[in-house]
Amino acid sequence: MAIIETPVRDATAEAVLFDAIVVGAGMSGLYQLIRLRELGLRALVLEAGTGVGGTWYWNRYPGCRFDSESYSYGYSFDRELLAEWHWSEHFAPQPETERYLNRVADKYDLRRSIRFRSRVTAAAWDEAGLSWTVTTEDGGAFRSRFLITAIGALSSPTMPNFPGMDSFRGQAFHTGLWPKEPVDFAGKRVAVIGTGASGVQTIQEVAKTAAQLTVFQRTPNWCAPLHNATIGAEEMAAIRARYDEIFARCEETFSCFLHTPDSRNTFDVTEEERNAFLEKLYAERGFGIWVGNFKDMLTNREANRVISDFVANKIRQRVKDQRVAELLIPKNHGFGTRRVPLETRYYEVYNQPNVTLVDSRATPITRITPTGIETSDATYDVDIIVYATGFDALRGAFDRIDFRGRDGVTLKQVWDHGATSLVGMLEHGFPNMFMLLGPHTALGNIPRSIEFNVEWVSALLGHMQANGLTRAEAQPAAIAAWMDHVNEVAKGLLSMEVDSWMTGVNINVAGKQVRHVARYTGSAPAYRAWANGIAERGYDGIALT
Template sequence: MSATLEATAPAAAQALDFDAIIIGAGMSGLYQLLRLRELGLRVRVFEAGTGVGGTWYWNRYPGARFDSESYSYGYSFSKELLEEWSWSEHFAPQPETQRYLNFVADKFDLRRDIQFKARVASAYWQEEGRHWAVALEDGSRHTARFLITAIGVLSAPTLPRFEGIDTFQGQSFHTARWPHEAVEFRGKRVAVIGTGATGVQTIQEVAKTAGHLTVFQRTPNWCAPLHNRPISEAEQQEIKAGYPEIFRRCQETFSCFMHTPDPRATFEVSKEEREAFYETLYASPGFGIWVGNFRDMLTDRAANKEISDFVAGKIRQRVKDPKVAEMLIPKNHGFGTRRVPLETRYYEVYNQPNVTLVDSKATPIERITPTGIKTSEAEYAFDIIIYATGFDAITGAFDRIDIRGRDGTPLKERWAHGPETFMGMMVEGFPNMLMLMGPHTALGNIPRSIEYNVDWVTRLLRHLQEKGLTLAEARPEAVRAWTDHVKLVGAGLLSSEVDSWMTGINSNVEGKQTRIIARYSGSAPEYRAWCDAVADKGYPDLRLA
């Protein structure tokens, strides 16, 4: 018997409903379902919504779209799928992405194994029988050998803790729970609370038709131009012919985007060269100015100040009122140390006579009233209130399910002082639970990370299947080693010093005011090398039985 394969008492004979249960029918859940089918496993996907798509099902607010290039975002696993689907824009809007994921679900006949309107309430590990017992909110119960979470990084929306939210008599929505029917803004008095990535996209669209739009901003964010445009027929052919190179490029870059850090340090070049480089990045589409900048932009304070000053100058050029421009320039963090929203004429919105910007840090919102919003300074009347107040990120979706491992230990309790994982995919004391895009995994261009993680999980389950094994559990020493590594690669990053969803901070959620390391900050190639080594060596970091 090898050191990694341990004999244990045989599991109690019990007919399980499924071999694997997957929670969520977004991009990761759909692909994992397809891969597990190839293993011949009996799989059920439980999805809370009425359709597939995950992020792109729930986030249907005005202006929602990719900020990764469309052709780098879609699935890469099927040459036929790549040839059949054509993206209409370089950065596709939400309705198109939802159509794409429905197209994928239909092409591979995935819906027959998905149960919609099925929100998972709890999942308890059963030591006797070695399986997971899963209960839905409707009271139904199901069992499976393996539990796979495909619940997303940004999928647990949060409302601010204002008094009176339920008393408002007009229309109100969180951007991530937008109604399926159209919302009319023409002639309406509209409030948007929040200026993160979602808020920026929403504000740009609402300002086009609203009678008057009032934006309540607590913390300004550094934004950069998206530079989106339609894809011409000639470009379409180039893209399809170039898919192998596109995905090869994504495999090689630091965070799986088309862009990767410039090998030069900021002060290795002259001031004139720096300015020219910044101008080129600012005029280029996508995340290049964030993830394709000088290599020391996110670690050296002086380097970060250079790019921050450059972008601040652009904001001052684009916003006519100097006082409003200064309100829109962040003072508590440098450029790129929080997620950078990409925008299309966002700053010009504040030049419009129908738009007002309110500093809700200087004049805090005290409560929501039946007719609008009351701040410490004034009362505002609104017909519509939009909460662009973000998510309880990374761990939030796990917290909303009662997940209990060995000895009935709640996952939320295990992670009370910050997540501890093995490669972001497994948790000590939670056997046979595999996380797709859990904490401490490589983020960046999410679908590229999704495909890798799904393939790694599939390889593990194939290994168990071939060896006749029924249990896989991360060893404590492996969890400690990985968690220490995650902390190590996050050290020295300016972003690790900043309050944001990437460091686990959310003032709208009780207990989420302490900064933690919630994501893997190393490169995607390094992450994959670590994970590949574990599999190649026969999973010595796991207890297999």
């Protein structure tokens, strides 16, 4: 494979030729660029925004922060950066994380290889030229040997389609497309539509200053306390001394968090021991109560009822008005079967006189008016509407780009009845295209998955470079075997019975919603073992020519 030291103008395609194009300058795109440079490849990153950061660039809504411990979230590959960076909180807020990723971009001089304000709209494979042509919204055209998507699992915001949305005369924002300029809620009448993770974080902040906050909830979620705290110099020094231990822990746990399921089943212990354990988890930081609970919590219906009842009673204790408390307790899914938002005094918000909860299932929103929101039984005049309506997860960002592989077949066509992949990173019919956070990669504590996937792709590119190979394509039999494994490990999970982005029901397939296994539900170590096995067998299942 020829290494291109400078971009070359391809007269035939009227496009600039690179070795590799990376779509997205978030956490995965930045790290991939570093590794591509180490391979000596000429790389270009195309980024829709005006700065680096991905998730932490676009999501600037009030209260936005990690729900993974900060020191388990940052990059592990750079010892200098680990030694110099001081995380100010156990769960860092968005501005700090954006600063961190800008520090990485500065340290490695990455911006000279990034083209900002360049939203990718299409990418087409040319079999004769063994290259991809990537086009951007502003008319730019670029060719590369390899195409690497770093577009994120939760990066395509979804808006509702209420009548009259364009007529609203106040301010309106989606949490995933928040403006850089501060939004002042003080003394304002604010509506928040949605109570998922971003909605919960927004609500608990807006309630501090808004004159009136009206929350429109369609589906309540099980939330658990974050228990955030600041990190002083002495504690940060102790954390730095444990970084090897911290990252080794993330390497061995089920979801790459510092927490992993307890070795006991729910009914292996007495009721007294069980309650004491649940109380302990509820009082601890982070996701322990979700991913560090009894090992059968997400597979045994009766065990799940125990934890659901426990958390429901906590909500009843924290919310004074029991009618409101019951509205906040999910009735259509058990604890942990959907993503669990972590909160800081979220339930206490509903004790405030300036906060009203509207049950949007009982009284649905019928339209947005010039002055507010109309439901089936009332009208609410507001100054600001916040749409915390989530994302078209996992494959949504892929659907918004016109990917065309061999013979002009689109990725949408291939994924018409649900996405497929080889270890979430390759798809048959799309040679030399690698997906860093494609469907069926191990998610969980995402930066830990990002580092593994970037290094796996980089190792494959290095193997191709060393052996004079120019084309890589996943084979159908290997994809079928991987998908059989993906479906097998999902069996018996209570979460597979629940409508959520984790089961693909946010995707409209052939005009209807079809539940399928939309993510890898096995352990991160099992995922890595499968991917590493492919590499160890000489990239078995990938046609290299």
